Each structure stands twice: as C-alpha cells, then as structure tokens.
Amino acid sequence: MIEISNLHKSYKMGANSLHVLKGINFSVAEGELLSIMGSSGSGKSTLLNILGMLDEADEGSYVLDGVPIKNLSEKQAAKYRNKFLGFIFQSFNLIGYKSALDNVALPLYYQGLARGERMDRAMSYLEKVGLADWAGHLPNELSGGQKQRVAIARALASDPKVLLADEPTGALDTKTSYEVMDLIQEINDEGRTILVVTHEHDIAQMTKRIVNLKDGVIIEDTVVSQVRALENV
Amino acid sequence: MFSRDRWSEIIEALTSNWFRTVLTAFGVLWGIFILVILLAAGKGLENGVKQGFSGIATNTMFMWTQVASKPYKGMPKGRRYNFEIEDVRAIKEQVPGLRFVSPRNQLGGFGGANNVVRGLNTGAFNVYGDYPEIIQQEPMDITSGRFINYSDINEKRKVAIIGEGVKTALYDIGEDPLGTYIKINGVNFMVIGTYKKKSQGGDAEEAQKQIYVPFTSFSQAFNKGNEVGWMAITAKDGNSITNLKGDIIDIVKTRHTIHPEDDRAVGNFDLYQEFSKVNGLFVALKAVAYFVGVLVLLSGIIGISNIMLIVVKERTNEIGVRRALGATPWSIRGQILMESIFLTIISGMAGIILATGVIWLVNLQLSGMDTSEMMFLNPSVNLGVVMIALSILIISGLLAGLIPAQQAIKVKPVDALRTE
Numbered sequence: 001m002i003e004i005s006n007l008h009k010s011y012k013m014g015a016n017s018l019h020v021l022k023g024i025n026f027s028v029a030e031g032e033l034l035s036i037m038g039s040s041g042s043g044k045s046t047l048l049n050i051l052g053m054l055d056e057a058d059e060g061s062y063v064l065d066g067v068p069i070k071n072l073s074e075k076q077a078a079k080y081r082n083k084f085l086g087f088i089f090q091s092f093n094l095i096g097y098k099s100a101l102d103n104v105a106l107p108l109y110y111q112g113l114a115r116g117e118r119m120d121r122a123m124s125y126l127e128k129v130g131l132a133d134w135a136g137h138l139p140n141e142l143s144g145g146q147k148q149r150v151a152i153a154r155a156l157a158s159d160p161k162v163l164l165a166d167e168p169t170g171a172l173d174t175k176t177s178y179e180v181m182d183l184i185q186e187i188n189d190e191g192r193t194i195l196v197v198t199h200e201h202d203i204a205q206m207t208k209r210i211v212n213l214k215d216g217v218i219i220e221d222t223v224v225s226q227v228r229a230l231e232n233v
Numbered sequence: 234m235f236s237r238d239r240w241s242e243i244i245e246a247l248t249s250n251w252f253r254t255v256l257t258a259f260g261v262l263w264g265i266f267i268l269v270i271l272l273a274a275g276k277g278l279e280n281g282v283k284q285g286f287s288g289i290a291t292n293t294m295f296m297w298t299q300v301a302s303k304p305y306k307g308m309p310k311g312r313r314y315n316f317e318i319e320d321v322r323a324i325k326e327q328v329p330g331l332r333f334v335s336p337r338n339q340l341g342g343f344g345g346a347n348n349v350v351r352g353l354n355t356g357a358f359n360v361y362g363d364y365p366e367i368i369q370q371e372p373m374d375i376t377s378g379r380f381i382n383y384s385d386i387n388e389k390r391k392v393a394i395i396g397e398g399v400k401t402a403l404y405d406i407g408e409d410p411l412g413t414y415i416k417i418n419g420v421n422f423m424v425i426g427t428y429k430k431k432s433q434g435g436d437a438e439e440a441q442k443q444i445y446v447p448f449t450s451f452s453q454a455f456n457k458g459n460e461v462g463w464m465a466i467t468a469k470d471g472n473s474i475t476n477l478k479g480d481i482i483d484i485v486k487t488r489h490t491i492h493p494e495d496d497r498a499v500g501n502f503d504l505y506q507e508f509s510k511v512n513g514l515f516v517a518l519k520a521v522a523y524f525v526g527v528l529v530l531l532s533g534i535i536g537i538s539n540i541m542l543i544v545v546k547e548r549t550n551e552i553g554v555r556r557a558l559g560a561t562p563w564s565i566r567g568q569i570l571m572e573s574i575f576l577t578i579i580s581g582m583a584g585i586i587l588a589t590g591v592i593w594l595v596n597l598q599l600s601g602m603d604t605s606e607m608m609f610l611n612p613s614v615n616l617g618v619v620m621i622a623l624s625i626l627i628i629s630g631l632l633a634g635l636i637p638a639q640q641a642i643k644v645k646p647v648d649a650l651r652t653e
Binding site for chain 1: 237249551556557559560561563564647650
C-alpha cells in the first residue's frame, strides 16, 4: 500500500538547516495497523505530513497504492488527499460552525457528491461511530471523545485507502483514549490500513506493528501482538 | 460555483460573527448611500434648473440687425439696414436642417409710452407681429381662446392674443376679453385669446404684458412694408444651431451687402450655447458626485478587504483542514471571493435601498410644496445609475477579496493545520 525509500527532509531555520528525516525506508501492506513512535523531534510528525501529502520530501520516493507521489500540483495533491487519505488530528480540527453531520460530509462535498447522497453517507458513518443522535450538534457541544469520533467518521467518509492519525488520543483521557483506539481497531478489522503516530506506549501496543523513530532514522521495526483496547476500558 | 452548498457555506461563514459582519457591511453601505444621494441631489438640481427651460426649444438662436461696422462695396460704415421678409425665405431655402424661422416685428419696448387703449384704460405693452410657430419657440399657455394661425396670417386679420397682465390692466375683474376690441397705436384689433407664460425670475411680470398679432397684419397696420425686425431660428433635433449659425449669418450678410468679416452688423443670441453651458455644469456636477461617492465607497471596500484578511487569518486552521480533506486552491479562493462579493453586494443593496428611501421621503416633502420657484425638483436616480453602482460593487467586491483569497492559499496546508 505504501512504499517509501530513502526519504530525506530538512527544514531551513534561518542560516542553518535542520535535517529531520535522514533516509527513511519502510513499506506498509494493505490492512496493517501500524504505529509510528518516537520522542518529540524524532521526525514522526514530519513523516506523517509527507505521507499525507501535506508536505513534500526533498529526496527519496513515495508510492501510494501504486501511484508515485512526486511534484504534485496543489490541485492534484488536493485530489489525491481526498481520494486516498483520511486524516485524524490530535486537536480534532472540526469546523466549529458546522454541525457534526456537515463536518463528516465535508470530504464528500469536495468529491462533488450531490447533497442528498452526501448527507446519507455522512449519516451512515456517524451511525458507525455511534453518534447518530448527535448529528445536528456543533463540535463545541460534544465531548473530546465524541469530537474525535466525528473526526474519525469524517476521515472515513471519503472511503480512503489509508487513515493517518496524528496523536489521535493526545488530547483525551485514558478511558476515552481506549474507546477511540477500540474504534480504530474495529475499522482496521474491516481491512482498512491505518497509521497512528503516537508517543504513548500503551496506545502503540494496541497496533499490530511499531516503527520506532529516533533522530530521523528508523531504529526499530517490530511486529507486536495486538492488545485489544476494549479489554482495558 | 453557485450551488446551494456554496451559498450555505457563505451564509454560515458570514453569520458566525454577526457584529463584525454588520460593521464591515456598514462601510460599503455608507459609500453607496453617499454615491446615490449625491447623484440624486445633482439630478434634482438639474431638474429644477431645467424646469426653467421647459418647453423652450433650446436649439434656438435669435437674430436682429445692428449697425454695419465696416465699409464694404462702396457702402459706408455706420449704415443701418433691416432684415426683409425675403431673407426668411432665403434662409429657409439655403440652410438645411432648420425647423422654424420665425420673423417678428415689434412695437413698444421697455419703458415705452402708452400704446394700447381700450375704452378709458390705457397701457404700455410690447406688441409683437408673429408667425404661429413662435408658440413652439417661446412657450405659453393659452388660457382662453386660441393663438394665431395661418388663416390669420394669410388674410391679415386684425386679431390679438393678450397676456394675463394686459387683461388685468385693460379689463374689469371677471370680464371676458374674447371678442372685444383693443386699439393698438390707433388701429383696432379683436382679442381672440389670452395667454399666460411660465417664465420665472425678473421678467415674470413683464412676460405677461405682451400682445401677439399676426405678422402680416402687423406689417400692414403699422407700415412695416417687408421689414423684419427680429428672427427666432430653431434647428431640427440632431442639428446644433450653433453649427448652423455661421451659414445663416453669412446669407444675411450677402443679401445686405455687409463685409463678410463684420462681426457686429448682425446681432444674435445663441440659446443653445447657453443651454450647453448649463448642461456642462451638470456633467461636471455628476463627475464630482461619482468622484466623491466612489472614494467613500473605496474606503468601505478597503474595510471589507481588511476584515477578509483577518477572517482568513482566523480561519487559517479551518482552511488547512479543508485542504487536508481535499479542497483545491481554487475552491478556497472561490469561497473567499464569493464571501467578499456577497458581503459587498448585500451591503450595497442595503445602501441603495436606504438612499432610495431617503429620496422618496424628500420627494414626499417636495410634492407638498410649490416647486416652480425652487431650483430643486424631483431628485431621482434612474435604473442605469443603480446598475452602474451595482457593477461598481461587484468589481470592488472582487477586488476586496482578491488579496485575502491569495493570502488564504499562500499558507501551506501543513502550516495551516499547526495553527491553533
């Protein structure tokens, strides 16, 4: 699903440049649930941004579902993001003046779907995350866990190949975190590829494979036996 | 681009901060309000001033004889001459594009001695020998009876149309002048009509104290032969009398053996030129109104641009999210532009409506007054002006949104997402 080889990225910080990714090589197969770990500054967010086509690598190749991601125009990138990827953010990033349902429907809007179908699809994803009753509520009327569920529903709405989650539990308490992870595991059980960036070990243990990043290189890539989140709630 | 979703997005974005939206809109509202009010006031002034010209054929010149100021072909300078009735025909034949050429002879004049008698009453009035067309060049309301017609001219009938001022001087109150006789310089004329002129200003009084008789009867009764004292010449619409004036005067000069470069021999007054000056004033006034109005509007538009910049800044994160979800740069740009145009048009419309309301109120006040003596009448803007204002609004809304829209997509999605 994802093929990455020799990925480099550096940021210019005034006069000197900061080499963040120093040659990353790894691949993700379809249906994997993978966590990227590392302390802050290890380059895990940068990697995720490149994977999410929000940022571009300086060097190396990135192939997503057989499509090389290189020198995309903004329009192309927008199209690919919509088609291939679903994002889940630490701070939820829901649009404050739109209802939960409208938030979920947003990727479908950019796909150019008709309003009626969009709403139906969005509603079915809201049901899937168990928030059908909250469809008409604004994000600030929801709890943190509910917000993240809406965000997950939104990420799923466009039926992407890969879900990218950047610290999805970073802003949640342990119990809610586990509930969210349970949902992520369920989605993975259905066969969707998911990448989770986290620095929490317990969260990482709930995935099937842990990639450990340090100072811009992969120091460890191990398959782990998955801990089901539901058992720990 | 104009789908229902786009609109609901725009409405949502604009209503998320009501107070700010209204304050921003006020700048544009005020600008367009000023523009429309200024244009309407200019129009009102124009209407008021032009009221004085109403009915007058403005494409008209008046011509009279003066003294030749240069010797020519053996003729000395200082020579007097008179127009002749043949001049009128010559002008009509040789100058195309003329509508009326009305010759006139006159008795009396300012401060003249008493020349009209009726019974025991006497008065000093201007007595004109005229052709029927004069009523179209010098408009008057016939209050009773009729004006001169061509039968009067052909049969040299001794009939007269008298002004309301003459009537008050010569008749008792309530007396019907029609069919009675007045004696002008000892010759009896039958009164067949009365008139009232619309003139205003200094000669309003004098204008009502005139007597019109047929040109031919006048010539015969007062021994004018084929002399003509004065001519009123009107050009057809589309021809300017100012352009034809030279030809007319040249004909007169040739016929009366006057030096071609003698500018003083033929006295004339070009009403059209005067009218054009007044017209030019209103063009200038309109230009000033547009200038001031558009500048005020401009400050409103800068306000909108400013607020849109802030809005874009505030929504950096949202824009990042949208782009992560697959919004193309153009859809983001379009969103910002549409918001800006929508806000501009809505507030502009409100401004136009407000201004129209004010104009309506002013008109309501004016309609209760006698406006004939006022230099202000029926202030209004026509649909064309409103359309111009609207297109100014759309263009300015576009301009106001352009910089913020560019700003919105300049931020990379990843940076936008990092902004909390």
